[in-house]
Amino acid sequence: MTVTTIGIIGGGQLGRMMAMAAARLNFRTIVLEPQVDCPAAQVANGQIVAAYDDPAALAELAGACDVVTYEFENVPVSAAQALAGSIPVYPPPMALEAAQDRLVEKRFINGCGIPTADFRAVDSQSDLEAALRDFGGQGVLKTRRLGYDGKGQKVFRSGADSADGAYAALGGVPLILESFVSFEREISIIAARATDGIVVCFDPAENIHRNGILHTSTVPASITDATAVAARGAAETILAALDYVGVIGIEFFVLPDGSLIANEMAPRVHNSGHWTEAACVVSQFEQHIRAVAGMPLGNADRHSDCVMQNLVGDDILALPDWLRRRDTLVHLYGKTESRPGRKMGHVTTLTAKSSVSP
Template sequence: MTIRAIGIIGGGQLGRMLAMAAARLGFRTVILEPEADCPAAQVANLQIPAAYDDPAALAELARLCDVVTYEFENVPVAAAETLAREVPVYPPPKALAVSQDRLVEKRFINDCGIATAKFHAVDGQADLEAALADFSGQGVLKTRRLGYDGKGQKVYRSTADGIEGGYAALGGVPLILESFVAFEREVSIIAARSADGDIVCYDPAENVHRDGILHTSTVPARILPETAAVARDAAARILSALGYVGVIGIEFFVLADGSLIANEMAPRVHNSGHWTEAACVVSQFEQHIRAVAGLPLGKADRHSDCIMQNLIGNDIVSLPEWLRRDDTLVHLYGKAEARPGRKMGHVTTLTSTRAEPDVPGKKARDR
């Protein structure tokens, strides 16, 4: 099938960058997004201003597009399934269903043979108290659905952290308690799979968060080659198990011995992969468009080391300084108002040509 137009559900910055990548490859894009003048609609060919599950809007999107994708994982699964009866939807709706529920996601990842933190389902106050008792009063309590950027969470470091009423405090919705993980750093891997099963993986990035929001992604990550290989294998397992088409982001904790614990997956292009537009010939955004449009995947090799930094809220006031740098790519999202916690753009600084990372313990190990 010849692809002429690609539908994108969601009008945020990820949809914007997907639309830009699609345009470079000659595709038209149609955005389904209720918010007027959203970042994606500023660069796309057309916006359908309606709710993500609006039946008429979904029918219009299917009529106008040859394939549909999405830029965030909270797209209603029923809407994606409705579309899939009329037009290919990539990544498949199954990926949405798995990623939207943290409990389902953890179990799925474990079924793929990949380790995660220990966890308990929490469906009431009694469940919370029993789960905390099993984890010695410690853990991270999270809503199973809709949490992001640190929202919908409560950290328990001891039994003194207000266990009473803890279930109701997060809305009385289904929760999950995850055990603490003694990790040395956080990394993520961006990977892509085509409809015919080809898989490519970008180099893992080392991530630093502030207030629950990604602050920087640095490549190369300070991990051993063996650890990077395990991350690539985990990505391939997940992609294959889902029959996935498109780009996925998977976050891991790196333990002291170099082993990995999977944290979560995102069935879409990912904030920690923004560096690819500056340090790779084929960015994660182009890779995703290639996959969903049935084009050959590009190489994921990087030509430079780099650091990507999010511009969040008032960080945008530093824009003139970033623009004066000749080693930095600046990407703004077209948002008029800077608010606390709002991602306004990102910058990627090329730090060198490719170099071997300074991995803790590597010299002693190699001797």
């Protein structure tokens, strides 16, 4: 298959960065996104302004492109399946299906032989109360679908936290209660799988969150070689099980003994992989474009240590200071309005590489 035009469902900053990477490799991109002048459309070759599941828009996208990908995991599975009937869709729709529902996702990851936090399905207030009894009154209650950046969650830290009305307060929708995990740090790994099954992984990043939103990703992570190898192995297992093509982000908790508990996966390029554009010759965005276009994957080795920091809300006010730094790459997302919790861009500060990648 010769690819000249890549369709991207979703017009946010991830789609924007994919379109920029595609342009460097001489591909055209068309974005399907209902928001006019979205960040991705500002750099893509065209935009179809319509809902993600609009049949006419999907037909137009399929007719104009050689392959379709997506920038976020809440694309309707039915839309991806409809497209897949006439055009390659990467990552495959089954990856979307596995990642969209936290209960399905946990069961899928466990089925791959990878441990997660203990969990219970919660479909009523009585389910919630029973699950909390199982977990000693503690846990994180989450919506099974559509939650991100800490949204759609409630934390129960002890039996003193009342569960009264909690099920209704989160919308009366299917929920999941996850047990607490006693961990030392959070890491993530960005991995890519090509159409021929070859897998390439970037170095694991150590992540710090604030208010449920990723604040920084630091590479190298403070983990042992054995932990890094385990993260890569888990990624390879998940990618093979999904017959995956493209980039995936997988988050883990690192336990005191160095073992891993999988937290969640995202079938797309990932915020915790933004550092790759500054510290690697081939970024996660280029790697994804290479994969979905059927090209050879690039070298994922890093040439520098780094810290990536999100610019969220009023963080953008410090932009002049970041621009004065000689060791920092600044990347803005084309958003004109700053508001609390909104990702406006990111910065990646480089230092000399101090350790050999595991």
